[in-house]
Amino acid sequence: MFARLNPKTFQECFISWVQSVVANSNHTFINIGGKRLCNSGENGSKSMIHLVNAWSNSNQMLLGQVKTEEKSNEIIAIPTLLDLLEIEGATKTIDAMGCQTAIVENIIDAGADYVLAVKENQKFFT
Numbered sequence: 001m002f003a004r005l006n007p008k009t010f011q012e013c014f015i016s017w018v019q020s021v022v023a024n025s026n027h028t029f030i031n032i033g034g035k036r037l038c039n040s041g042e043n044g045s046k047s048m049i050h051l052v053n054a055w056s057n058s059n060q061m062l063l064g065q066v067k068t069e070e071k072s073n074e075i076i077a078i079p080t081l082l083d084l085l086e087i088e089g090a091t092k093t094i095d096a097m098g099c100q101t102a103i104v105e106n107i108i109d110a111g112a113d114y115v116l117a118v119k120e121n122q123k124f125f126t
Contacts, residue, residue, distance in 0.1 A: 015084055018063045022087050028058040030087065032094045034074040052077040054085055063087070075100055082106050091115060 022028055034052045041048030052074050053065040064084050068077040074097045082092070082103070088111040094103065096117045107114045 011084075015064060018061075019085070019087060021059055021061070022056060022063065022090065028056055028087075028090045030063060030085070030090050030092050031055045031057065032078060032081065032092055032098060034068070034077070034097065050074070050077075052081050054081055074098060075103070078103050079106050082110065086110060088112060 022030075032052065032054050034050055037049040037051060047070065050068040050073070051065050052068060054063040055061075056063050064081055066077050066081045066084070068074060078094065078098050078100075079102065083106070091113040092107050093115045094117070096119045099116045099118055104114060104116070
């Protein structure tokens with residue numbers, strides 16, 4: 001049955017449902033993080049698959065996920081994921097990899113707040 005679904009249409013429906021669930025929650029924290037898919041790139045025989053996902057603590061559910069492009073990284077994938085979610089009023093948390101001006105501007109433009117892990121070599125955002 002799933003093979004017959006249009007992936008783009010399914011994604012749009014899923015994101016719409018996720019947004020309605022989160023909208024009915026009180027203020028929520030959304031954790032943005034990247035992970036390497038288990039066993040990908042094993043022994044150099046396969047290419048590594050990196051995913052960036054959004055997790056809602058309040059709802060205990062994955063809100064969205066995007067695969068990073070080959071030879072790319074989380075910095076490029078995070079804005080794509082944030083654009084998919086469009087969850088106003090939530091606080092997004094991101095590790096130091098996502099501490100980028102463009103990502104912060106994306107979060108602010110969406111009407112959300114952010115908490116970023118900042119390393120010593122990075123400037124603080126105000």
